[in-house]
Amino acid sequence: MRSKFMALAVAGITAAATAGTALAADEQYVPMLVYKSGAYAPNGIPIAHGWEDYLKMINARDGGVNGVQLTWAECDTAYNNDRGVECYERLKQPTAAGVQPLSTGITYALIERATADQIPIFSSGYGRTSAAYGPVFPYVFSAPLTYWSGADVMIQYIADQEGGSLEGKKIALVYHDSAYGKEPIATLERLAEEEGFSLHLLPVAHPGLEQKATWLQIGRQIRPDWTLMWGWGVMNSTAIKEAAAVGYPMDRFIGIWWSGAEPDVLPAGAQASGYKSLGFHAPGSDYKALQDVLKYVYDGDEGAARLRGWGDVLYNRGIFSMAMQVEAIRTAQGIHGEKTLTGAQVRDGWEALDLNDAKLASLGFEGFTKPVRITCEDHEGGGQAFVQQWDGNQWSIISDWYNPRRDALKEAYKADALAYAAEKGITPRDCS
Amino acid sequence: MLYREAGQFKTSYGADQAIFPILQDKLGMIVILALAVVVVPLMASTYMLNSILIPFLVFSMAAIGLNLLTGYCGQLSLGTGGFMACGAFFAYKLTTAFPELHIVLVFLLSGLGTAMVGILFGIPSLRIKGFYLAVATLAAQFFLVWMFNKFDWWTNYSASGVISAPPREVLPGAFITGTEAEPVTKYYFLLGFVAVLALIAKNLVRSRIGRAWMAIRDMDIAAEIIGIRPLWTKLSAFAISSFYIGIAGALWAFVYTGSVEALAFEINRSFQVLFMIIIGGLGSILGSFLGAAFIVLLPILLNAGMLAIDPTISSALVSHIEFMIFGALIVFFLIVEPHGLARLWALAKEKLRLWPFPY
Numbered sequence: 001m002r003s004k005f006m007a008l009a010v011a012g013i014t015a016a017a018t019a020g021t022a023l024a025a026d027e028q029y030v031p032m033l034v035y036k037s038g039a040y041a042p043n044g045i046p047i048a049h050g051w052e053d054y055l056k057m058i059n060a061r062d063g064g065v066n067g068v069q070l071t072w073a074e075c076d077t078a079y080n081n082d083r084g085v086e087c088y089e090r091l092k093q094p095t096a097a098g099v100q101p102l103s104t105g106i107t108y109a110l111i112e113r114a115t116a117d118q119i120p121i122f123s124s125g126y127g128r129t130s131a132a133y134g135p136v137f138p139y140v141f142s143a144p145l146t147y148w149s150g151a152d153v154m155i156q157y158i159a160d161q162e163g164g165s166l167e168g169k170k171i172a173l174v175y176h177d178s179a180y181g182k183e184p185i186a187t188l189e190r191l192a193e194e195e196g197f198s199l200h201l202l203p204v205a206h207p208g209l210e211q212k213a214t215w216l217q218i219g220r221q222i223r224p225d226w227t228l229m230w231g232w233g234v235m236n237s238t239a240i241k242e243a244a245a246v247g248y249p250m251d252r253f254i255g256i257w258w259s260g261a262e263p264d265v266l267p268a269g270a271q272a273s274g275y276k277s278l279g280f281h282a283p284g285s286d287y288k289a290l291q292d293v294l295k296y297v298y299d300g301d302e303g304a305a306r307l308r309g310w311g312d313v314l315y316n317r318g319i320f321s322m323a324m325q326v327e328a329i330r331t332a333q334g335i336h337g338e339k340t341l342t343g344a345q346v347r348d349g350w351e352a353l354d355l356n357d358a359k360l361a362s363l364g365f366e367g368f369t370k371p372v373r374i375t376c377e378d379h380e381g382g383g384q385a386f387v388q389q390w391d392g393n394q395w396s397i398i399s400d401w402y403n404p405r406r407d408a409l410k411e412a413y414k415a416d417a418l419a420y421a422a423e424k425g426i427t428p429r430d431c432s
Numbered sequence: 433m434l435y436r437e438a439g440q441f442k443t444s445y446g447a448d449q450a451i452f453p454i455l456q457d458k459l460g461m462i463v464i465l466a467l468a469v470v471v472v473p474l475m476a477s478t479y480m481l482n483s484i485l486i487p488f489l490v491f492s493m494a495a496i497g498l499n500l501l502t503g504y505c506g507q508l509s510l511g512t513g514g515f516m517a518c519g520a521f522f523a524y525k526l527t528t529a530f531p532e533l534h535i536v537l538v539f540l541l542s543g544l545g546t547a548m549v550g551i552l553f554g555i556p557s558l559r560i561k562g563f564y565l566a567v568a569t570l571a572a573q574f575f576l577v578w579m580f581n582k583f584d585w586w587t588n589y590s591a592s593g594v595i596s597a598p599p600r601e602v603l604p605g606a607f608i609t610g611t612e613a614e615p616v617t618k619y620y621f622l623l624g625f626v627a628v629l630a631l632i633a634k635n636l637v638r639s640r641i642g643r644a645w646m647a648i649r650d651m652d653i654a655a656e657i658i659g660i661r662p663l664w665t666k667l668s669a670f671a672i673s674s675f676y677i678g679i680a681g682a683l684w685a686f687v688y689t690g691s692v693e694a695l696a697f698e699i700n701r702s703f704q705v706l707f708m709i710i711i712g713g714l715g716s717i718l719g720s721f722l723g724a725a726f727i728v729l730l731p732i733l734l735n736a737g738m739l740a741i742d743p744t745i746s747s748a749l750v751s752h753i754e755f756m757i758f759g760a761l762i763v764f765f766l767i768v769e770p771h772g773l774a775r776l777w778a779l780a781k782e783k784l785r786l787w788p789f790p791y
Contacts, residue, residue, distance in 0.1 A: 036748030037755070045748070074747040076735075081696055082487070085689055086732060089483040108594045108691050116611040128592065177581060178695045179592040186591045203581075206695060416591060423528065423588075423598055424610065 026339045028065065028329055030055065030072040031091035031099050033106065038078035039207040040233035042263040046309030047102060048074070050318020053297045053308070054289075058326055060296040065330050068339050079233070081105045088113065097329050097346045098122050100321060104180035107131075107140075115139045119343035120328075120350055124321040125150075125257055125280060129183055130416035132380035134351070135428035137417065139343075141350050143324060144280050144372045144383020147230070148412065149404035150256050151184035153278060153385045155191045156402050157254070158226050167196040172224035174214060174231065174239055177203035181230040184256075187412065188228075200224060208235025211242045219246025229255040236264035240272050250274035254387065261313035265390045273392040280385045281320045281369040283395040285311030288364030289319060313395060316368075323363060324372070328353050351376050370401055376431035380413075382406070435784040451634055468623055473616050481615040488728050489622040490683045495708040495720035496633050497676025502706070503714035504637050505669035506649030507557050511569035513701035514576030515674045516681025518546040520692055521586045523682035524595040528588055535600040535608065535686075536625075543679040549576070550674025557666050561652075573702055580694040596691035609686045618687050625683075629676065634717045636672065645669050646715070677705075711765060713774025722773040726765075731758050 032051055035044035055070045064070055075087035084106030088099060098120035101107040107127035114121045121140045123131070129148045131140035145153075159166050173188060175181030185201065192199040200222050202214045208231060218227060227248065231239055236259045243253055251274040255264070260277020268275075285291070290311060298305040309315035332341050332349025341349075353374045360366060372381035387399040421428055435456050442448045452458040476485065494516060501507050522542035526533060533541075553572040557565050580586045580593075587595050599610025607613040608621045636642050644665045647655035656662055685692040704727060712723020734754045738745060769776045783790070 034747060036746070037751035041748075073743075076747040076751040078751065081689065081693075086483040086487075089479045090736065092479075104592070105594075105693060105695070108592070108596070108693070109689050112596065112611045112690050130591075179594045179693045182592045206698065424596075425599060 026064070026068045027071050028068050028097055028340055029093060029095050030070055030097045030325065031088075031093070032072050032074045033077050033084060033087050033091070033099060033101050033103075034074050035077050035079045035102065037076055038080065040079040043233050043258075043261065043314055044079065044102065046261075046263075046312055046314040047318040047321075049308040049310075050315040050320075051100075051322040053293050053310075053315075054319045054322040054326070056297045057289075057293045061292055065326060066333055066339075068329075068333070070326070077101075077103065077106060079103050079105075081109050085109050085113070092117055092119060094118075094342050095340055096343050097341065098325055098343060098350075100124065100325065101127070104128070104183065105178060108179055111137065111140055117343070118347070120347045122321065122325055122328075122350075124317075124324065126180065130413045130420065132378065133410075133413040133417035134375070134377045134379045135417070135431050136421045136426060137379065138429060139347060141328075141374060141379045141381075143353075143374055143379065143381035144369065145257075145385055145404065146380055146409075146413075147183040147256070148187040148409050149380070149383075149406070150278055150385060151187040151228075152191065152404040152409060153402040154228055154254055154256075155188070155195065156405070157387050157399060159195065160399075162225075165195075169197040169226070170200065170222060170224040171197050172200040172202055172218055172222055172227045174202045174204060174211075174218075174227060174229045176208060176231055176235055177205050180232065180258075184228075184230060187409070190408075190412070204231070204235055204239070207233060209238055211235075211238055215239075215242035215246045215248070218243075219248055225252065227253045229253065229259045231255065231259045231264075237267040240265060240268040240275055244268065244271035251276060251389070254278070257317075257385070260388060260390075260395065261317075262309075262395075263314070270392055272390055275390045276387050276398070277390075277395075278385045279313065279388045279395070279397070280383055281316055281365075282367065282397065283311070283313045283316060283388065287366070287368050289323065289368070290316070290364075292364060293319065320365070320369060323365065324353070324355070327355060327359075327363070350374055350379075353381070355381075376429070378410075380406075435781065435787075437785075449638075451638070465627070469620075473619060476619075478615050481619050484729060484732060485619055486615070486622060486688050487684075488724055489619075489626045490680055490688050491705070491708065491724040491728050492721045493626050493629060493683065494677050494680035494705045495712060495724045496630055496717060497673045497678075497680060498705050499709045499712075499714065499717065499720045500633060500637070500645070500676065501669050501673035503709055503716065503719070504642060504649060505645035505666065505673075507554070507666060507669060508562060508566040509569040509673070510566050510699070510702045510706065511553060511572035511576070512677055512705040513697040513699060514573040515546050515550060515677040516684060516701060517576050517580050517694055517697035518549050518674075519543060519678030519681030519683075520685035520697070521580050521595065521694075522546065522678065523686060524588075524597070525586065527598060527600060531598070535602055538600075539625075539679050539682050539686075542682045543675040546678025546681070547671040547675040550670040550677075551667050554667050554670025554674075557670065558663055570699075573699055577694050577697055580697075592693070594691055594693045595685065597686040600686075609690065613687075622683065622687060625679075629679070630717060630721075633676065637717070641665075641668060649715075707762070709772075711762060711772055713772025716772065716774035718777065719772050719774030722777070726773065730761065734758060 034048035059069055073091055075091050077084040077087050088110055096119050100122045101110055104126045107123045123142050125145055127142055129146040131137040132142045132146050188199050204211055255277035257278045265272035294305050328349040329346055331352050332346045335348050336345045355372045370384040372383050374381040384401040384403050386397050386401050388395045389398045437454045440455055498512050501509050519542045522545040523538050527538045556568040587593050597609040599607055601607045602621050606617050608618050644660045647660050648665050708723035708727045711726050713719025731754055734757055738750045
């Protein structure tokens with residue numbers, strides 16, 4: 001029985017591997033690495049829905065990108081690096097427009113593979129920070145912001161709240177003890193030295209359900225003026241509950257943009273009111289692009305759309321990151337004048353991507369986010385972030401848009417990227 | 433009918449002690465190796481090589497390592513993930529510090545380093561046994577992963593604690609790590625490496641040292657009385673097992689994923705390898721391969737198979753069905769044959785010898 005089943009499954013795999021290559025002329029394929037199972041599923045599902053709905057909307061409203069229909073295939077990584085690599089290998093094709101790994105760990109695992117396969121990686125607001133330095137990482141794009149920019153914006157915001165000076169203040173960082181959570185440490189350490197605050201690092205082991213000791217330390221011993229969080233999945237809601245349990249003031253607790261969505265605060269109930277997080281795009285549904293999704297994908301059925309997360313923070317993130325991916329394809333079509341593009345051609349589109357205010361407005365994202373312009377050297381694109389606060393019912397934006405102090409950051413990207421290049425024996429491209 | 437050893441006479445001790453005393457087994461092994469060397473690289477797609485065969489070979493190595501310790505010597509260990517991490521990080525430090533060192537030498541040296549660590553954490557096995565030893569090796573697991581996570585010297589001060597394999601070639605022009613490495617090269621390298629080390633393991637367990645391990649496993653007091661030194665026997669099992677596991681960890685980081693963080697070697701990895709040898713068969717080299725195939729390949733086959741049958745099915749549903757079927761199959765195989773897949777294969781051979789006239 002087993003051998004028969006195995007034979008069937010092997011036949012299935014070969015069929016799956018060959019099925020995708022027989023693309024019709026006017027299609028562009030977008031592989032999607034999602035996670036709808038495992039400990040991080042509550043956060044992965046709305047993003048995956050956002051991606052899928054945006055592609056459906058473009059196909060229904062515009063008949064595709066300049067007439068080229070978008071097709072896609074999903075593979076469930078469960079936020080697991082090994083499975084992520086397997087999924088990537090399963091879905092990759094020469095005509096893959098690009099891949100969004102949706103996990104910093106998977107991004108790290110894929111950077112070299114995707115570069116060798118000439119498939120762009122779009123790690124929007126996550127992944128390897130120094131990959132924003134284009135000359136060393138031609139196939140990785142991290143628009144609109146990196147973790148280091150996020151850390152910088154947080155410190156700017158805190159400085160504003162403290163009246164300009166952070167001298168002698170205590171700031172704690174509660175982070176997921178993985179590649180993801182460790183990313184901001186270098187920048188925060190640099191800023192601690194420059195601005196004179198003390199930094200306390202508190203790692204939380206995957207998946208983050210056990211944080212009692214961490215928060216007792218924060219509540220009883222360290223008593224930081226501000227607490228920052230780099231968490232994901234159940235770690236976020238657990239942290240908020242534990243913070244409330246030790247009586248830590250919620251309005252002095254700021255999460256990164258991956259720690260500021262509905263699944264993070266709703267499980268904590270009323271205790272979560274006042275919790276803050278960064279964001280690089282607006283929550284809510286009063287934007288033309290989202291209204292178009294409602295109209296073309298759900299036939300105006302708002303109940304059905306809400307069930308899929310429509311208008312929630314992470315759903316909107318999925319919409320926004322897929323919109324950038326689609327615009328990169330559109331730009332690349334303009335450059336190469338072909339219908340179905342290869343990954344290498346889409347990459348050229350990424351490097352010419354210019355989402356200015358007018359362009360954003362025409363896409364239905366007026367006021368949704370700030371302009372992004374990617375160049376050969378700058379794969380981050382100069383995005384901006386704001387602070388949002390949960391009031392018990394919804395997220396609302398409570399600060400101006402902050403521009404990260406990029407001069408210092410870009411130096412740091414470059415230094416880290418060049419160290420990587422030296423280790424790997426890569427000669428950086430010339431971008432001038 | 434075909435599988436019958438009638439007429440095969442052994443006229444020397446050598447023939448009697450061969451790994452495959454029966455001609456059919458010998459031929460079967462040659463056919464499998466020929467398939468693996470000639471046919472598989474021709475037939476297999478990049479996906480098949482990169483995501484199925486390469487991790488299968490790496491895990492086979494780890495399973496052989498743990499099988500030597502747990503299956504042959506009877507020392508239950510939950511430190512496999514930690515020892516794999518040792519191998520990976522040792523290899524990374526070695527090859528970045530001495531780039532001119534040949535990569536095979538790097539792997540072997542990192543295996544030796546892991547063997548030292550294994551001996552260190554094996555010392556408690558002289559006093560504690562069974563489940564208590566499992567808890568003691570759990571300490572190794574947590575301590576080692578914590579250490580690689582905590583001290584960024586191990587990652588050459590990488591901001592995120594991720595190590596990534598620099599390009600290295602096994603023969604001039606034949607890269608097995610880095611972006612230029614072809615999947616076929618990696619596959620051949622792994623196949624050769626794993627085959628040689630598996631052969632050594634097979635011979636080890638048939639030799640004096642292997643018999644000493646099994647004596648300790650079956651009854652340590654009796655073994656001690658007939659003159660087997662528990663100290664030396666148990667620690668040698670820990671050392672050799674860790675050597676294999678360490679190399680598997682280095683191969684995992686260098687040849688399979690190419691970049692790895694300490695989190696990849698957390699406790700789940702230890703369970704994964706332990707389940708491999710339990711399902712494959714404790715005390716069997718063949719079982720290590722079968723178990724690795726079961727644990728690594730089956731989830732992927734289930735997942736891809738379901739999507740191939742009906743591509744419109746949602747990927748979330750597929751993942752959940754995969755968990756259910758996989759779990760059910762583990763229970764099924766353990767009920768049908770608690771001694772593992774290797775035992776199933778042995779039973780099948782017995783049946784084949786009598787076929788078609790069973791008695």
